[in-house]
Amino acid sequence: MSTRTATAPRRRTPGARIAHHRRRAQVRRRRLLAIVAAAGLAVVAALALQPLFHHAVREIALPLRHEDIIRQQAHDKGLDPALIAGVIYAESHFIDGRTSSAGAQGLMQLTPATAQYIAHKSGGTQFRVADLGTPQVNIAYGAYYLKYLMQRYGGDVPLVLAAYNAGEGNVDKWISEARARSKDLDVTAIPFGETRSYVTKVLDARKQYRAAYRDELGL
Numbered sequence: 001m002s003t004r005t006a007t008a009p010r011r012r013t014p015g016a017r018i019a020h021h022r023r024r025a026q027v028r029r030r031r032l033l034a035i036v037a038a039a040g041l042a043v044v045a046a047l048a049l050q051p052l053f054h055h056a057v058r059e060i061a062l063p064l065r066h067e068d069i070i071r072q073q074a075h076d077k078g079l080d081p082a083l084i085a086g087v088i089y090a091e092s093h094f095i096d097g098r099t100s101s102a103g104a105q106g107l108m109q110l111t112p113a114t115a116q117y118i119a120h121k122s123g124g125t126q127f128r129v130a131d132l133g134t135p136q137v138n139i140a141y142g143a144y145y146l147k148y149l150m151q152r153y154g155g156d157v158p159l160v161l162a163a164y165n166a167g168e169g170n171v172d173k174w175i176s177e178a179r180a181r182s183k184d185l186d187v188t189a190i191p192f193g194e195t196r197s198y199v200t201k202v203l204d205a206r207k208q209y210r211a212a213y214r215d216e217l218g219l
Contacts, residue, residue, distance in 0.1 A: 062208055063094040066107070066135045067216045073143035074217075079150070081217040083157070084143055086205035087164065090198060097133055105132040108142025118144050158187050158199050165198040166190075 119127035
């Protein structure tokens with residue numbers, strides 16, 4: 001059995017207790033200030049990065065490339081640059097070098113036959129099908145074809161887009177059938193579901209490009 005005598009715990013003096021509480025209060029204040037400062041820095045960083053975040057989201061959802069070429073071709077051919085952008089969005093999503101199963105190539109998905117026709121009409125004597133992989137040539141030829149269709153269908157944009165997607169022969173047939181019923185051919189009356197969706201997609205994209213890229217497209 002131990003004979004060691006237990007010692008009573010020391011009690012702080014009132015002054016020591018006050019000093020202890022003050023040190024603890026100072027520690028709490030420093031921690032609180034550190035938390036507030038960190039939160040403030042996080043807010044500043046979030047505000048600084050917000051435009052970059054919105055730009056990145058916009059680029060993913062609604063990409064835009066080669067806007068200088070689009071502006072130039074729209075100006076030269078009297079077209080709405082947002083319409084050209086909308087067609088490129090629907091055709092290739094602005095991915096260069098894309099080729100469809102039908103052989104359509106490039107940003108505006110032109111078939112070699114259509115491109116050869118455009119080259120003949122526009123005087124492009126040096127044109128080669130491989131040139132469709134060049135954004136400048138592809139957008140220039142696609143814009144030329146849109147201008148031609150605008151003239152052919154009296155500026156009726158839904159008909160122009162329907163012809164761009166399904167061909168002039170089909171659209172001419174649909175117009176004749178609609179007239180035989182004393183009706184106009186509107187989007188809902190287009191027999192091909194794919195073409196109806198295409199026309200709607202381009203028109204929606206044109207509206208979005210006008211709102212999101214006014215400066216870039218020179219609108």
